[in-house]
Amino acid sequence: MAAVAVLAVGLLVPYLIHRSGSMSVPGWQGLVMPGPLSRKHAFLGQNCEACHTPHLGVTAEKCIACHAGAEAVLSKQSTVFHAKVGECAGCHVEHEGGERSVTMDHGVLVAAGHAQASLTKQNESVREAALAFARLLRPPHAEQEQATSLDCASCHSNRDPHRGLLGRECALCHELKTWKVASFRHPSPASTECAQCHQAPPSHYMMHFEMVSKRVAGKEHARVEQCYLCHTTDAWNSIRGVGWYKHH
Structure with a gap:
């Protein structure tokens, strides 16, 4: 009898939620919620469908409905790429509490087609100099090949310490996980340049x-x-x- 009751509840709760929304069955969210929302999303409380879509999970459409007009994000060079990326959950993770949880996954940008700008617009002599410099630092590898498909300069050129001297292909020397080039060797202490x-x-x-x-x-x-x-x-x-x- 107890098993029948549990089965009935297990069927009834999803039915009511799908039909009338997540607030129609008070308290069930606490049984499935993996953790607290971030402070900025705390106002959503237990209104799960504000972000989640039944059988699909968190969809970009839900995020865009609230954040499409985020002027602070879309007006800065380093974050304007959000206007073209249709996959939010790849980097933004909820239910971990705190201020916010962002895992910058450049692989998501690759999948979203945030591709390298046309190299025909770039000075070929600068490109060759950058390639020669990169070869001195390290040999190419799989992650670097993925990184070179990204248009890094579209987000990072405002903070380019090389002042454009090494071109736009940042990934020739830098990796996706860290900008620090581990094998970089500073010029001689006797250098005057x-x-x-x-x-x-x-x-x-x-x-x-x-x-x-x-x-x-x-x-x-x-x-x-x-x-x-x-x-x-x-x-x-x-x-x-x-x-x-x-x-x-």
């Missing part, structure tokens, strides 16, 4: 450079572009003849 890659901080174009920086390093006649006179190549805060000195 630091300014080709490094931009001095704003303070070096103000009186702080004249009154503090040059005096600390003991280089009264140093110019801003002569980084090598004061700095070493192991860290910017390691000053030649002084040691570790952080003044920015």
Whole structure:
């Protein structure tokens, strides 16, 4: 008899939920909810169908219904790609509480067709220089081949420390999981071409450079572009003849 009752409840609850919505059977959500919603989605409470569609799970249409007009997201270069990506749950995960849970999965962007821009628009000499530099750093591998299909520069060019000198194909050197290039070797400490890659901080174009920086390093006649006179190549805060000195 007990088994029959359990079976009846097991059939009745889904029927009522499909017919009248998740709020029609109070309390059932607590039995299936894997964890609390994020703070931004907490207002949804136990209204499951706000995000979930029966038999389909979380669909992009549900997300777009609320977030399509998110000006803060669609107006920034680093996030404007959301306008073309139709798979939200691949990166945005709920029921983990806290502020929000985002797993940046570039593979989702590949699947969504966020492809590399046409290389015909790129200076071929720049491309060849980037390829030669990349080969020095590491050999190609499967993940890199996937990464090169992405138009990385469409999101990251505003923060390009190379100032466009190495072209748009970031994935020739960088991986999807981390921007740090593990096999990168800094030029010789004797190099005097630091300014080709490094931009001095704003303070070096103000009186702080004249009154503090040059005096600390003991280089009264140093110019801003002569980084090598004061700095070493192991860290910017390691000053030649002084040691570790952080003044920015």
